[in-house]
Amino acid sequence: MSALPHVVILGGGFGGLQVALGLAHARVRVTLVDQNNHHLFQPLLYQVATAGLAITDIAVPLRHIVRKQANTTVLMAQVQSIDVARRVVVLADGELAYDRLVLATGAVATWFGHDEWAQHALALKDSRDALEIRSRILLAFEAAERTTDEAERARLLTFVVIGGGPTGVELAGALAEIARVTLAKDFRRFAPGSARIVLVEAGPRVLAALPEKLSESATATLARMGVVTRVGSVVTRIDERGVELGSERIPSATVLWAAGVRASPLTPSLGAPLDHAGRVLVAADLTVPGHPEIQVIGDAAAVPWRDGMVPGMCPGAMQMGRHAALNLLRALGGANALPFVYRDKGQLSTIGRSSAVAVLGKLRCTGFVAWVLWVFVHIFYLIGFRNRFVVLFEWAWLYLTRQRGARVILGRRP
Amino acid sequence: MSALPHVVILGGGFGGLQVALGLAHARVRVTLVDQNNHHLFQPLLYQVATAGLAITDIAVPLRHIVRKQANTTVLMAQVQSIDVARRVVVLADGELAYDRLVLATGAVATWFGHDEWAQHALALKDSRDALEIRSRILLAFEAAERTTDEAERARLLTFVVIGGGPTGVELAGALAEIARVTLAKDFRRFAPGSARIVLVEAGPRVLAALPEKLSESATATLARMGVVTRVGSVVTRIDERGVELGSERIPSATVLWAAGVRASPLTPSLGAPLDHAGRVLVAADLTVPGHPEIQVIGDAAAVPWRDGMVPGMCPGAMQMGRHAALNLLRALGGANALPFVYRDKGQLSTIGRSSAVAVLGKLRCTGFVAWVLWVFVHIFYLIGFRNRFVVLFEWAWLYLTRQRGARVILGRRP
Numbered sequence: 001m002s003a004l005p006h007v008v009i010l011g012g013g014f015g016g017l018q019v020a021l022g023l024a025h026a027r028v029r030v031t032l033v034d035q036n037n038h039h040l041f042q043p044l045l046y047q048v049a050t051a052g053l054a055i056t057d058i059a060v061p062l063r064h065i066v067r068k069q070a071n072t073t074v075l076m077a078q079v080q081s082i083d084v085a086r087r088v089v090v091l092a093d094g095e096l097a098y099d100r101l102v103l104a105t106g107a108v109a110t111w112f113g114h115d116e117w118a119q120h121a122l123a124l125k126d127s128r129d130a131l132e133i134r135s136r137i138l139l140a141f142e143a144a145e146r147t148t149d150e151a152e153r154a155r156l157l158t159f160v161v162i163g164g165g166p167t168g169v170e171l172a173g174a175l176a177e178i179a180r181v182t183l184a185k186d187f188r189r190f191a192p193g194s195a196r197i198v199l200v201e202a203g204p205r206v207l208a209a210l211p212e213k214l215s216e217s218a219t220a221t222l223a224r225m226g227v228v229t230r231v232g233s234v235v236t237r238i239d240e241r242g243v244e245l246g247s248e249r250i251p252s253a254t255v256l257w258a259a260g261v262r263a264s265p266l267t268p269s270l271g272a273p274l275d276h277a278g279r280v281l282v283a284a285d286l287t288v289p290g291h292p293e294i295q296v297i298g299d300a301a302a303v304p305w306r307d308g309m310v311p312g313m314c315p316g317a318m319q320m321g322r323h324a325a326l327n328l329l330r331a332l333g334g335a336n337a338l339p340f341v342y343r344d345k346g347q348l349s350t351i352g353r354s355s356a357v358a359v360l361g362k363l364r365c366t367g368f369v370a371w372v373l374w375v376f377v378h379i380f381y382l383i384g385f386r387n388r389f390v391v392l393f394e395w396a397w398l399y400l401t402r403q404r405g406a407r408v409i410l411g412r413r414p
Numbered sequence: 415m416s417a418l419p420h421v422v423i424l425g426g427g428f429g430g431l432q433v434a435l436g437l438a439h440a441r442v443r444v445t446l447v448d449q450n451n452h453h454l455f456q457p458l459l460y461q462v463a464t465a466g467l468a469i470t471d472i473a474v475p476l477r478h479i480v481r482k483q484a485n486t487t488v489l490m491a492q493v494q495s496i497d498v499a500r501r502v503v504v505l506a507d508g509e510l511a512y513d514r515l516v517l518a519t520g521a522v523a524t525w526f527g528h529d530e531w532a533q534h535a536l537a538l539k540d541s542r543d544a545l546e547i548r549s550r551i552l553l554a555f556e557a558a559e560r561t562t563d564e565a566e567r568a569r570l571l572t573f574v575v576i577g578g579g580p581t582g583v584e585l586a587g588a589l590a591e592i593a594r595v596t597l598a599k600d601f602r603r604f605a606p607g608s609a610r611i612v613l614v615e616a617g618p619r620v621l622a623a624l625p626e627k628l629s630e631s632a633t634a635t636l637a638r639m640g641v642v643t644r645v646g647s648v649v650t651r652i653d654e655r656g657v658e659l660g661s662e663r664i665p666s667a668t669v670l671w672a673a674g675v676r677a678s679p680l681t682p683s684l685g686a687p688l689d690h691a692g693r694v695l696v697a698a699d700l701t702v703p704g705h706p707e708i709q710v711i712g713d714a715a716a717v718p719w720r721d722g723m724v725p726g727m728c729p730g731a732m733q734m735g736r737h738a739a740l741n742l743l744r745a746l747g748g749a750n751a752l753p754f755v756y757r758d759k760g761q762l763s764t765i766g767r768s769s770a771v772a773v774l775g776k777l778r779c780t781g782f783v784a785w786v787l788w789v790f791v792h793i794f795y796l797i798g799f800r801n802r803f804v805v806l807f808e809w810a811w812l813y814l815t816r817q818r819g820a821r822v823i824l825g826r827r828p
């Protein structure tokens with residue numbers, strides 16, 4: 001048994017999980033390593049952060065997903081580096097030797113050289129981030145009910161979302177719904193609808209990856225919901241009192257960061273060439289140049305597509321994961337590795353209740369139709385009947401009652 | 415408006431919430447103070463701790479429950495003490511004057527003079543406790559998969575539950591199900607069914623508040639599930655390596671404490687006579703002797719019943735809450751306060767899938783019938799249609815698949 005080749009997969013996200021599933025029947029030993037015990041359905045993480053879903057609705061234990069795959073072991077462990085010369089993964093508490101390695105550790109928030117902003121702004125990458133953002137949003141409203149200082153109340157009720165990509169737009173839309181609808185009757189000393197939600201984008205428009213018309217539609221929808229969109233605005237400072245856009249100061253107690261990501265900090269230890277965002281410049285078959293035993297997939301890989309890169313979204317990561325498994329199977333059978341070809345699945349971005357924008361090939365749509373499409377695509381990709389059903393129920397409930405079921409503050413112990 | 419009497423309720427549990435709801439139409443100002451933003455359905459908290467439910471399934475924001483009650487303000491705040499002479503509640507960040515006060519702050523775990531045990535054993539009182547216990551249980555299995563030391567693995571797979579009351583029995587039963595069913599296929603290096611679950615009770619039998627026959631039935635059910643019940647066993651030491659029962663040592667990585675509670679630490683500041691568990695010895699109308707403006711209800715009050723006290727369970731707290739509201743309304747109308755009379759609603763205790771014991775007046779039952787009864791009573795008392803529906807669905811899913819949907823470890827950040 002131990003003579004079988006050992007495939008180590010780092011990361012149980014959309015990419016890494018597909019590799020493991022693709023090797024279910026292969027004559028290899030598979031070890032799937034993740035720092036968390038669960039696969040996270042990241043496209044819906046903003047709904048956990050905005051109290052629409054419970055974290056358990058979008059998280060499935062990795063062990064559970066591969067439990068019937070006898071060749072696969074799951075290890076919950078912190079990876080510190082990769083020793084490519086010795087073919088060993090260095091863990092916080094040990095080492096793991098590999099014959100083949102797939103790096104699928106995704107991306108982390110980047111602060112564009114201002115790491116001190118990380119203390120004051122909240123980025124949304126994992127389950128802990130989501131619960132912390134949820135608590136901070138709800139606590140800001142709680143504190144606004146306590147204070148008697150009008151300026152402080154205004155600061156507590158100002159939410160700044162930095163970054164006008166899909167995550168920023170989703171967060172801003174959900175915040176507007178919370179303030180104007182969900183909490184409308186919950187406070188006595190202020191009207192929650194007076195909360196200000198400011199979406200800041202450095203570029204000329206939100207959802208820049210979509211056609212200009214859809215950006216305009218999204219901006220108009222956000223405006224109707226009460227979100228102030230500030231395009232062409234560069235953040236120059238974030239501190240404990242708020243945000244500065246050049247000479248303008250926006251006092252705010254809650255600053256959410258959705259402005260940029262870079263590859264996970266593991267990529268440099270591969271010793272391979274990286275792009276400006278720390279992504280590995282992989283060969284056409286997703287291997288590291290000079291290391292055919294190492295593949296890099298998902299947000300950690302820079303894979304050319306059209307005049308840019310394969311976008312860092314779920315379909316790209318899943319396709320690369322399946323492709324990595326395919327090439328591993330081919331290698332076992334003595335066949336050559338095939339180059340990876342990305343198949344564009346379009347883009348979908350939701351803004352709020354009944355509103356979304358969609359690009360599917362030549363098809364473009366907005367509003368309710370796009371939103372229904374968004375609902376079905378996301379339910380379809382959610383793993384496991386249980387989660388699909390619960391999320392669909394929560395959404396139906398939210399749609400009908402506009403109440404959010406997960407408004408629970410789980411603070412730290414005093 | 416501010417000339418209306420100000421009723422301050424401390425605690426938004428089963429008792430405090432009933433007071434607030436009972437004053438919905440009264441000509442008073444009501445302020446409901448809680449350190450959390452949510453009401454917690456505590457009878458199901460053990461299911462959150464054992465990964466069967468999400469915390470959001472059993473927690474409802476207090477503001478949401480009283481949102482249509484214009485006379486009621488909710489404050490999320492830490493209460494430090496009560497100054498009965500000045501009629502003021504001292505908060506961590508301010509003061510709150512009252513005309514009438516209802517203390518409904520419940521109970522906390524007590525360590526019987528061994529406060530150092532709190533570092534090593536986990537008590538289950540609030541939402542944070544439940545998530546911490548869940549993480550610790552799941553992390554013990556994760557660590558068992560990592561270790562190569564057989565003695566350490568045995569220690570990691572030994573779970574000791576201290577206290578054979580309803581909570582201890584429920585926790586032990588759920589742990590047995592997790593190990594023997596839920597996780598049965600999830601690990602490669604050990605059989606989760608080899609986990610040892612030890613339920614330790616100092617008295618002669620578990621569920622001592624129930625008739626002896628039902629205790630026997632519960633013990634037999636636990637034994638069939640693989641739980642070792644140790645009655646007449648007094649814990650003499652708890653440390654980071656395990657538990658000592660006199661001269662016997664049980665190495666264990668996860669020790670759960672369900673052995674005893676005492677009244678919340680606020681009761682001494684009332685200056686009233688207390689019983690051995692810190693509960694206020696209230697008058698027949700639930701007021702503090704010499705302070706008709708202060709009522710104490712729920713687990714913070716010692717209320718005689720039969721040859722003991724009203725048991726510290728949900729029905730007693732709710733009845734006292736409704737009674738406190740009634741007496742406040744009577745006082746507004748110039749009528750005398752009425753004495754509180756407890757109406758016994760029986761006792762229900764579940765052990766695991768399809769198994770429970772019940773006492774309802776003269777009716778006693780066990781097994782599946784008692785379990786169905788338990789399900790319906792708990793669903794009936796859950797607040798809000800949404801929570802009822804989601805919990806019923808989770809239970810149906812658990813019953814059919816024996817999978818637990820909430821197996822997510824939310825550890826602290828490194």
